[in-house]
Amino acid sequence: MERKVRTSTLxxxxxxxxxYLLVLFGLPLARVVYGSFTSTAPDETGLGLSTWQALFANxxxxxxxxxxxxxxxxxxxxxxxxxxPLSALMQANEGSQKLFGTLYKIPLVVPGIVxxxxxxxxxxxxxxxxRLATPLGLSIPRLVRDDLGLGxxxxxxxxxxxxxxxxxxxxxxxxxxxxxAAARTLGATQLTILWRIQLPLAQPGIxxxxxxxxxxxxxxxxxxxxxxPAYPLPLSVHMFAEGFQKGNWPMVYAMGTLLSIMAVAVxxxxxxxxxxxxxxxxxxx
Amino acid sequence: MLASVSIRRLTKQFxxxxxxxxxxxxxxxxxxxxLLGPSGCGKTxxxxxxxxxSDPTDGGIWxxxxxxxxxxxxxxxxxxxxxxxxxxxxxxxxxxxxxxxxMRRVGKAEMARRVAAALELVxxxxxxxxxxxxLSGGQQQRVALARAIVIEPDVLLFxxxxxxxxxxxxxxxxxxxxxxxxxxxxxxxxxxxxxxEAMALGDEIVVMKDGEIVERGAPIELYRRPTYxxxxxxxxxxxxxxxxxxxxxCRLPWGDVRPLENPDARNVEGVAIRPEDLLIEPVExxxxxxxxxxxxxxxxxxxxxxxxxxxxxxxxxxxxxxxxPKGQQVRLVPPGRxxxxxxxxxxxxxxx
Amino acid sequence: MAKGHTARGQxxxxxxxxxxxxxxxxxxxxxxxxWAFYDPAVGWFPPDIIPRSFSxxxxxxxxxxxxxxxxxxxxxxxxxxxTAATGALAFPTAWALAQFPFRLxxxxxxxxxxxxxxxxxxxxxxxxxxxxxxxLAGTIAGVIIVQIVGTLPFxxxxxxxxxxxxxxxxxYAARTLGASPFVAVTRIAxxxxxxxxxAGGLLTFIASFEEFEKSFMVGAPKVRTLATQLxxxxxxxxxxxxxxxVVTFILLVPMLLIFVLAERLSKDDVMAAGLGKL
Numbered sequence: 055m056e057r058k059v060r061t062s063t064l065x066x067x068x069x070x071x072x073x074y075l076l077v078l079f080g081l082p083l084a085r086v087v088y089g090s091f092t093s094t095a096p097d098e099t100g101l102g103l104s105t106w107q108a109l110f111a112n113x114x115x116x117x118x119x120x121x122x123x124x125x126x127x128x129x130x131x132x133x134x135x136x137x138x139p140l141s142a143l144m145q146a147n148e149g150s151q152k153l154f155g156t157l158y159k160i161p162l163v164v165p166g167i168v169x170x171x172x173x174x175x176x177x178x179x180x181x182x183x184x185r186l187a188t189p190l191g192l193s194i195p196r197l198v199r200d201d202l203g204l205g206x207x208x209x210x211x212x213x214x215x216x217x218x219x220x221x222x223x224x225x226x227x228x229x230x231x232x233x234x235a236a237a238r239t240l241g242a243t244q245l246t247i248l249w250r251i252q253l254p255l256a257q258p259g260i261x262x263x264x265x266x267x268x269x270x271x272x273x274x275x276x277x278x279x280x281x282x283p284a285y286p287l288p289l290s291v292h293m294f295a296e297g298f299q300k301g302n303w304p305m306v307y308a309m310g311t312l313l314s315i316m317a318v319a320v321x322x323x324x325x326x327x328x329x330x331x332x333x334x335x336x337x338x339x
Numbered sequence: 340m341l342a343s344v345s346i347r348r349l350t351k352q353f354x355x356x357x358x359x360x361x362x363x364x365x366x367x368x369x370x371x372x373x374l375l376g377p378s379g380c381g382k383t384x385x386x387x388x389x390x391x392x393s394d395p396t397d398g399g400i401w402x403x404x405x406x407x408x409x410x411x412x413x414x415x416x417x418x419x420x421x422x423x424x425x426x427x428x429x430x431x432x433x434x435x436x437x438x439x440x441x442m443r444r445v446g447k448a449e450m451a452r453r454v455a456a457a458l459e460l461v462x463x464x465x466x467x468x469x470x471x472x473x474l475s476g477g478q479q480q481r482v483a484l485a486r487a488i489v490i491e492p493d494v495l496l497f498x499x500x501x502x503x504x505x506x507x508x509x510x511x512x513x514x515x516x517x518x519x520x521x522x523x524x525x526x527x528x529x530x531x532x533x534x535x536e537a538m539a540l541g542d543e544i545v546v547m548k549d550g551e552i553v554e555r556g557a558p559i560e561l562y563r564r565p566t567y568x569x570x571x572x573x574x575x576x577x578x579x580x581x582x583x584x585x586x587x588x589c590r591l592p593w594g595d596v597r598p599l600e601n602p603d604a605r606n607v608e609g610v611a612i613r614p615e616d617l618l619i620e621p622v623e624x625x626x627x628x629x630x631x632x633x634x635x636x637x638x639x640x641x642x643x644x645x646x647x648x649x650x651x652x653x654x655x656x657x658x659x660x661x662x663x664p665k666g667q668q669v670r671l672v673p674p675g676r677x678x679x680x681x682x683x684x685x686x687x688x689x690x691x
Numbered sequence: 692m693a694k695g696h697t698a699r700g701q702x703x704x705x706x707x708x709x710x711x712x713x714x715x716x717x718x719x720x721x722x723x724x725x726w727a728f729y730d731p732a733v734g735w736f737p738p739d740i741i742p743r744s745f746s747x748x749x750x751x752x753x754x755x756x757x758x759x760x761x762x763x764x765x766x767x768x769x770x771x772x773x774t775a776a777t778g779a780l781a782f783p784t785a786w787a788l789a790q791f792p793f794r795l796x797x798x799x800x801x802x803x804x805x806x807x808x809x810x811x812x813x814x815x816x817x818x819x820x821x822x823x824x825x826x827l828a829g830t831i832a833g834v835i836i837v838q839i840v841g842t843l844p845f846x847x848x849x850x851x852x853x854x855x856x857x858x859x860x861x862x863y864a865a866r867t868l869g870a871s872p873f874v875a876v877t878r879i880a881x882x883x884x885x886x887x888x889x890a891g892g893l894l895t896f897i898a899s900f901e902e903f904e905k906s907f908m909v910g911a912p913k914v915r916t917l918a919t920q921l922x923x924x925x926x927x928x929x930x931x932x933x934x935x936x937v938v939t940f941i942l943l944v945p946m947l948l949i950f951v952l953a954e955r956l957s958k959d960d961v962m963a964a965g966l967g968k969l
Contacts, residue, residue, distance in 0.1 A: 146704045
């Protein structure tokens, strides 16, 4: 039984949070999208597609677009590969959960710049990794300012792993212990349990974690600037250059809108997979 | 395969807590043995150790001749039915039931056949494609049962399976469980804290307290002739009366004398008189005591009688006679022979 | 005859978990420490694995830098204000989402989510130019305002998850005992929502303290937070390693302390519940 609430009360409650976001996020975002249809060319007033055309026609920017996507996807996959076993292992070990549970989250607290810095001092040429490897006769491949942005990917993943683990381990912890015990007595090995029981039941947490991490890495600026190659540069870096150096704000808006569209597209794909549009609580098991 | 389960010196310790204190137990093949006791007595821990979900600190478990306590749970071939049903929420009823068969790599055709048969057995043949959340509690538990028996386990383990169900459902499922176990003849170990459930279901009841076995026996034996006071008070209701023993007979507080069934008992703690065995007769005067309170329960009426400075409980069955009023004087009629109760001394030294 | 297989398994798992930590956390942090204390006069070049000599000159240099301590102060102040403001703004909205059924709820939920879906840099850019026109660029107020846009969605989600866990009956009980709706919410629900505030507040404070893109876009060059200041040591013209290492320490150590202490209070399941579904 839920009592009806007065509309005025409802609006009053929603006003601080939603209102704030409407004014300081919604409207400016609308302005950005609008602005992408304007142009700095002196003979073009009013709306048009010239900025967009300039964006798509420019191979430097298009390479930047693909690189942004790459910098969004690769760290997410790497984090997932680490975070899933980590979450599963955390369920298995009761004892040290408290201490480990605090320590593993530390990268959450560390700014992106510091993460980049850490990768720099460990994995760069002359960094600790190569100094340790040389006496052993091994050599570390180039990981900073390399063409694939591996150093940037590692740094992003380093920051993303605790975030994903927090969500995924939380989702796994919500699974009833009896269900896991039942699977064991029916003959399932730990690996089978992970694959057939824990992972399916940890949805939609896992997908949410993947989504949030992709978006975070997609728009990151600092880590690619610090560790990434000189070419291509991701769109986020181009945005800063276009804005602060060239003052071509419509181009900045177009790039921003494009990045947003990509993020929203991934969100919609998520909803399609989960099938939750229209329901308040996505079908958590 | 009809297998017996043997447990020798099983001990389980959680830090400073000794939850199981050296249990010795034999479960005969094909029988349903109930582990009964108050919460914290260790019955669930014992069951989980037998299942392999929990590791014992000491002692061993044998299935027939084979020692199994080093065998991981997925290899023990025991069926486990949980209080919380523990169905896989994301799988249909059919996939839930077939899960154990999948793990055993049973072929598709045979799997389908066995799943259908198991679901028929529990009366849920129509529900194969439903999801657990679409089923009621009783139906979910039936699915859990089907899932446990379809793998043809050597032993069936039940962890308070009826506790989450409401009273009527509990009764009907209880009958079905009993019928199923007898039909299939699988050795079964059943944990409960509900004594009426224990008596209804068990071929044998093992009474536990504080990590030890107090006594074991057929339900009727334990009910009518319990060795220990703890058992008498846990199984059903009883009046425990101080016994003035004299040459094989006992003198009750209100004057009656009766011979004893077991005059050689040691560590005597009193005499047990079941309320249904303590009859009362209303009298005009000269009675043993008066009625303090009455409670009409349908098939029987419960009375509390104040006699010889104490309160005794009596149950009068049959709906015909009128309910005796408060203050009515009554004469107490004890049974023909009385049974002495002993004090159970735990191996650790504390008295029960 | 203590049984092995579960105990052995547990030990292996523990080893794997702490091995992971050692590689990804202890090892890098140890190296930062070495960089913060090496002697720049002597240098620390390959193939040396440990510096040949140590000194604290980098620290002296950093602390002498007139920008560092004010930046630290600004970061702290901004983070505290952002956390408080976010909590205050989020609570009523979270309450409405948790307790009131209404038709457009799903739409509101998705809208609240939007600022985290849209990449942070786009949010920064959208406000950056706007603030410039209104004279808020390069002000602390501007930085605070823009950071809240990023922290509010998380706080709302976490608080909503917490408040959903408070049974309606408690509020009804308070009402039947004579409390007005406002009193019932503030005296009963608010205290019970403490785990959500703790978890969300911690997350917000940390996110604000380490935030870079928005603070840079809106605040630079006049407003220097510790994070943007670190950027000038790392991303500027020349990479100044020892100074960067020292500033990293200054950034990290108090944060870690706050974090570890506050972790004792906060609840994981609340955070996971708030973030684990979209």
